[in-house]
Amino acid sequence: METLSPQEQAVLDLIDPQETVDLAGRLVQIPSLTGQEGPAISQLMATWLEEAGAQVRLQEVEPGRVNVLARLAGRGPGPRLLLNGHLDTKPVENMTIDPFAATVRAGRLYGRGACDMKAALAAQMVALKALARSGRPFGGEVLFGSEVGEEGGGWRFLDLLAALGGCDLAIIGEPTGLAVHLGQRGVFPILVRTRGRATHTGTADQGVNAIEKMARVILTLYALPCFHRVDPLWGRSPINVQEIHGGGKVTAAVPDECVANFDIRLNPDLPPETLQAAIEECLAGLRAVDPALQVEWTFRSQGGTAGGRPARWLPPDHPLVQTMAAVVTAVLGTPARLGGFPGGCAAGPLLERGIPAVICGPGDLAQAHSADEWVAIEQVVAAARVYALAALRLLPVRPPEH
Numbered sequence: 001m002e003t004l005s006p007q008e009q010a011v012l013d014l015i016d017p018q019e020t021v022d023l024a025g026r027l028v029q030i031p032s033l034t035g036q037e038g039p040a041i042s043q044l045m046a047t048w049l050e051e052a053g054a055q056v057r058l059q060e061v062e063p064g065r066v067n068v069l070a071r072l073a074g075r076g077p078g079p080r081l082l083l084n085g086h087l088d089t090k091p092v093e094n095m096t097i098d099p100f101a102a103t104v105r106a107g108r109l110y111g112r113g114a115c116d117m118k119a120a121l122a123a124q125m126v127a128l129k130a131l132a133r134s135g136r137p138f139g140g141e142v143l144f145g146s147e148v149g150e151e152g153g154g155w156r157f158l159d160l161l162a163a164l165g166g167c168d169l170a171i172i173g174e175p176t177g178l179a180v181h182l183g184q185r186g187v188f189p190i191l192v193r194t195r196g197r198a199t200h201t202g203t204a205d206q207g208v209n210a211i212e213k214m215a216r217v218i219l220t221l222y223a224l225p226c227f228h229r230v231d232p233l234w235g236r237s238p239i240n241v242q243e244i245h246g247g248g249k250v251t252a253a254v255p256d257e258c259v260a261n262f263d264i265r266l267n268p269d270l271p272p273e274t275l276q277a278a279i280e281e282c283l284a285g286l287r288a289v290d291p292a293l294q295v296e297w298t299f300r301s302q303g304g305t306a307g308g309r310p311a312r313w314l315p316p317d318h319p320l321v322q323t324m325a326a327v328v329t330a331v332l333g334t335p336a337r338l339g340g341f342p343g344g345c346a347a348g349p350l351l352e353r354g355i356p357a358v359i360c361g362p363g364d365l366a367q368a369h370s371a372d373e374w375v376a377i378e379q380v381v382a383a384a385r386v387y388a389l390a391a392l393r394l395l396p397v398r399p400p401e402h
Ligand SMILES: [Zn+2]
Pocket: 086, 116, 117, 150, 174, 175
């Protein structure tokens, strides 16, 4: 079992559980919905981090939308480790609890953003404070960066990264239940269109029903073997037909057009080119047995990018993954779990740039965006310890010069 050195234990002892939970609660109490984050939350984070001993900078990317950057410089050379999380949250319309009360009950902190991902921000900030107070001589830098707009609008992570001057390693605090996630899936957003021939319902057998054709196309795509392979870390590559339009132009008529919108996510074992070839082959097979079938597909633009994007990940034996697994094991006292992050996050652009990044944060993704969003307090405190210990192990010790 992983153990802590007395020096490491001394740093972790500086983490105050109550302060960690209180800070997470204060962040939840300030609304910061995507696109209308407002400066208040960024201001609070900046003031807190400054008092904790970090150099702080605010980056206003648009009026009222402010990224937060903090830096704890070590002595001498070493890697720049980024602790990161977005500060915006989903809207609150679907919620059944007071989204901003930050109620603590039965070991849980409730509220919008509690799980995704203000608990992680608080844990990262508290970890940074413990490192600052410890006076531990490390080389390199611990960076903290929190950006606006991750939850589906005006994401400004790249501005943040540029303002930080880049980084060499990163831990993204998205909710993983403190499992170590090695990267994120790729995306493959497509539209499929079938065309038919309209006739009166009374003579339907003489028309070609575009919806009926689409039904067959959907089921055939769902049956592709690539969506049924189960990877031990990543599970299955999910296919989801998320929207469908067809018919309704004229009543009592056979529809002549149907469009289906698919959200497909790609595990590391399914590159976009492979899926593209599989879809072409599948549709060619359908056309061969049904000459009346007219079907075509195109990429739909998603987040400004058209076309598929492959998964980005680190191999399980990468040093950053190994260190994080040892850290989580030492803090939790149970073997760390590895996994793949099912959604998108800042790890994607970092890995794309060749910067090693893992995802590890408090809370379960199932509670993110939920009607009664919450995070387990135990996990928030453990996360602060994980981030602090990770910094201690990823940055080299530099004894003071005489
Ligand atoms: Zn998130």
